[in-house]
Amino acid sequence: MPVFVKIDEYDDVLSLLRMVRAKMEEAKETLAKIHDLKNEEDHQLEVWQNTLVEVEKKIDFIDHSLNEPEHF
Amino acid sequence: MVAKKKKTTRKRVAKQHTSHKNVEKKEIEPAYMVQLSDPKLVRKDLLESLREVIIFMQGYEKFRRIQEEKIALFTQLRVEVKQLSILVNDKLRKYLPKGKLRAVSPQKKEEEPYDSHDEQPPFATGAPPSVSAPPSPQEPEEDNLAQLEGQLRDIERQLQGIR
Numbered sequence: 001m002p003v004f005v006k007i008d009e010y011d012d013v014l015s016l017l018r019m020v021r022a023k024m025e026e027a028k029e030t031l032a033k034i035h036d037l038k039n040e041e042d043h044q045l046e047v048w049q050n051t052l053v054e055v056e057k058k059i060d061f062i063d064h065s066l067n068e069p070e071h072f
Numbered sequence: 073m074v075a076k077k078k079k080t081t082r083k084r085v086a087k088q089h090t091s092h093k094n095v096e097k098k099e100i101e102p103a104y105m106v107q108l109s110d111p112k113l114v115r116k117d118l119l120e121s122l123r124e125v126i127i128f129m130q131g132y133e134k135f136r137r138i139q140e141e142k143i144a145l146f147t148q149l150r151v152e153v154k155q156l157s158i159l160v161n162d163k164l165r166k167y168l169p170k171g172k173l174r175a176v177s178p179q180k181k182e183e184e185p186y187d188s189h190d191e192q193p194p195f196a197t198g199a200p201p202s203v204s205a206p207p208s209p210q211e212p213e214e215d216n217l218a219q220l221e222g223q224l225r226d227i228e229r230q231l232q233g234i235r
């Protein structure tokens with residue numbers, strides 16, 4: 001089914017579409033930045049996870065050393 | 073010999089009684105010690121744990137900064153999408169015909185030829201669907217959601233009409 005647009009408004013429609021496209025690009029860029037930040041956040045969480053595991057190992061060793069001293 | 077030794081010890085104790093009472097108490101109490109098997113390693117692990125905890129806390133600051141930045145970007149994205157909605161919903165729609173689009177089968181088209189000179193396009197004469205205006209920022213969040221849901225229903229109804 002055809003849709004008719006008045007010729008005098010055609011240029012306006014085209015410029016409006018250009019604006020819409022530009023705004024779309026801006027929104028896409030913002031979304032990409034958010035995605036990058038999310039990745040950074042995930043990376044930071046992973047680092048935290050690894051740090052906690054390391055600290056836990058060390059604390060376990062210290063705990064073990066204190067609870068089982070050297071025997072004479 | 074033994075008697076002499078005993079004497080000397082007694083004298084020392086008596087001296088301590090008179091001079092330092094606190095020190096004497098400490099000496100009386102038996103001080104138990106525990107020998108650690110690997111003290112250097114324990115000390116090293118303790119210091120490393122401390123260092124990692126500090127690094128962890130520094131990471132928290134970084135994380136908070138990232139989150140603040142993300143919130144700012146979310147706000148920006150929301151504004152941009154709203155602007156897009158205004159551009160498409162208000163401005164672009166103004167140039168396009170309103171009302172439900174009725175599907176015209178080719179057979180019908182042959183039966184009722186469309187006059188191309190006519191300014192009005194062949195759209196349904198029924199009342200145009202009520203498309204509410206985009207929500208103003210002052211309105212509460214619930215009204216915005218209700219309006220968006222209404223718009224969505226209208227659009228879906230129109231799409232069903234087209235199909």
